[in-house]
Amino acid sequence: MQSTSTILSMLNEVLTTELTSINQYFLHARMYKNWGFNTLNDKCYKKSIMDMKQADKLIERILFLEGLPNLQRLGALSIGEHTVEMIKCDTGVQITQIEQMKTAIALCETEKDYVTRELLTEILEHEEEHLDWLETQDYQIQNMGIDKYLQAQL
Amino acid sequence: MFVCLCKGITDSDIQQLVLEHGVGSIRELKQHVALGSECGTCTKVAQMVIDNTIIDETLFKNVG
Numbered sequence A: 001m002q003s004t005s006t007i008l009s010m011l012n013e014v015l016t017t018e019l020t021s022i023n024q025y026f027l028h029a030r031m032y033k034n035w036g037f038n039t040l041n042d043k044c045y046k047k048s049i050m051d052m053k054q055a056d057k058l059i060e061r062i063l064f065l066e067g068l069p070n071l072q073r074l075g076a077l078s079i080g081e082h083t084v085e086m087i088k089c090d091t092g093v094q095i096t097q098i099e100q101m102k103t104a105i106a107l108c109e110t111e112k113d114y115v116t117r118e119l120l121t122e123i124l125e126h127e128e129e130h131l132d133w134l135e136t137q138d139y140q141i142q143n144m145g146i147d148k149y150l151q152a153q154l
Numbered sequence B: 001m002f003v004c005l006c007k008g009i010t011d012s013d014i015q016q017l018v019l020e021h022g023v024g025s026i027r028e029l030k031q032h033v034a035l036g037s038e039c040g041t042c043t044k045v046a047q048m049v050i051d052n053t054i055i056d057e058t059l060f061k062n063v064g
Helices: A004-033 A040-063 A085-111 A114-144 A146-152 B011-021 B026-030 B043-054
Strands: B001-004
Touching: A004 A040, A004 A085, A004 A114, A085 A114, A085 A146, A114 A146, A114 B011, B001 B011, B001 B043, B011 B043, B026 B043
Parallel strands: none
Antiparallel strands: none
């Protein structure tokens, strides 16, 4: 089934963000693991795998719409040096991605591509949940202090 | 935060070079570190770090 070029280029941009996000969370997960913060490792690892599944759905959708998924393009990673910075970097990435998803969903609406919209809405839901988790961590660090917070992540 | 992942250069490394060695551009920065020599993705962020570090009180004139 053919689609418009605007929908396809938007889907490729969303795919680029997802592919970048996979690497970002994978590296952060393994950095946490290296420092022994297993709770944080699990959370970031699962987020990375979730992004991989979302990227898979996007690739399938682009191919279905007779486009070519661009797996070559990758955005810049935002990697922190320590836990607080890593959470801050991830928050920044999530906020940008949520903005992008909202614009993409609005485009689906104007182009009347309701199936793509549903796919993107599902992704947006997961991204919002992760942003909420990041905000919770930030709140805990502010209130518990970084030492106690990190002790709880062992 | 890591600005250049290829060479492992952080924003604090760049800030230090700006403050201690008077680095003011990407070209000058490249004389000290190998930033942007592999994939080049980091140059935009590196420029931003330089710009944000240079901004200090002396740049603003008191017009009040």
